């Protein structure tokens with residue numbers, strides 16, 4: 536999978552065994568394969584500046600990159616494509632419109648577009664590939680996101696403690712797992728911008744020489760600015776009631792430019808601006824807890840943002856006195872988690888099991904997600920265990 540940061544293709548090889556209706560999930564290998572130079576930028580600018588010809592081309596090019604990333608991961612794990620039962624590919628989101636748009640004579644339409652043609656992945660690898668997970672949930676009236684709560688429930692549900700799982704990706708999203716709850720009790724939504732803002736400020740604030748605030752070093756040297764923080768917290772998305780999901784359409788470049796402009800009128804240096812943004816992200820996540828159906832006992836963090844120490848400190852402070860740990864600290868590789876989640880969803884799709892959580896996406900009912908492209912072995916002969 537590749538998230539909204541478009542920083543690279545996260546690959547995970549997962550062993551999944553089903554006994555009765557319980558799944559046992561084991562991560563065998565994982566890696567992130569970077570996009571070739573230039574491709575990331577084109578993927579990011581395609582939605583606003585690209586032509587249909589460019590998007591058509593990128594869909595295939597990203598498919599090739601995903602196929603290669605899968606093959607490299609398989610070989611590095613000393614396996615062969617024939618050892619792999621199926622691939623789940625989230626693809627690369629280029630556009631996501633969860634709020635229905637009215638189309639004359641058609642009605643309300645929600646849409647989402649993930650590129651990285653699964654036909655190319657299936658053809659290059661010979662492995663049956665499940666993709667386009669979000670579309671079916673949307674067709675059933677859902678937001679098409681977030682989808683990882685299904686896997687959060689499988690891996691992190693506790694009988695005695697209510698847990699909040701926080702993914703610090705381009706966008707931050709939370710999943711609440713109330714103590715002893717079932718899948719229907721799970722609540723989850725996108726809280727707002729995270730690395731999309733921090734990365735955007737770095738790129739624009741350094742004239743493009745630095746893409747990320749590595750380990751949060753710059754932010755760690757700055758101090759939060761109270762009045763800018765207040766302005767940032769007044770964004771209308773934050774006050775919206777879930778179900779809700781968001782992306783680059785709302786918090787992309789124009790938003791980042793607006794934040795930079797505000798900081799300039801206050802003569803704020805980049806480090807103070809980054810420190811303020813880390814506090815902002817932490818505050819949006821803590822304030823989002825007001826929408827949950829219970830109190831949080833402990834917090835578990837995943838996504839690339841766990842490597843940003845300033846952001847981690849801001850979150851620890853904001854959640855005090857509740858314990859805050861990373862997925863790695865509870866035995867799950869935080870870099871691999873999202874890719875693992877789509878492997879599990881793909882497995883369930885081939886077993887005819889739904890993996891959306893209607894209480895989370897707002898879909899009218901549970902649906903089996905994805906589009907299946909058969910590999911060399913045709914689907915009926917796919918060995919179900």
Ligand SMILES: Nc1ncnc2c1ncn2[C@@H]1O[C@H](COP(=O)(O)OP(=O)(O)O)[C@@H](O)[C@H]1O
Nearest residue numbers: 538539540704705730749750838839840842843
């Ligand atoms: N060493 C690091 N220091 C600071 N931030 C990091 C580091 N490594 C990754 N990140 C952040 O994590 C982001 C990628 O996170 P990821 O969870 O892959 O997001 P997405 O799901 O949107 O692709 C990077 O764009 C960057 O902002």
Ligand SMILES: [Mg+2]
Nearest residue numbers: 538540542543
């Ligand atoms: Mg990523």
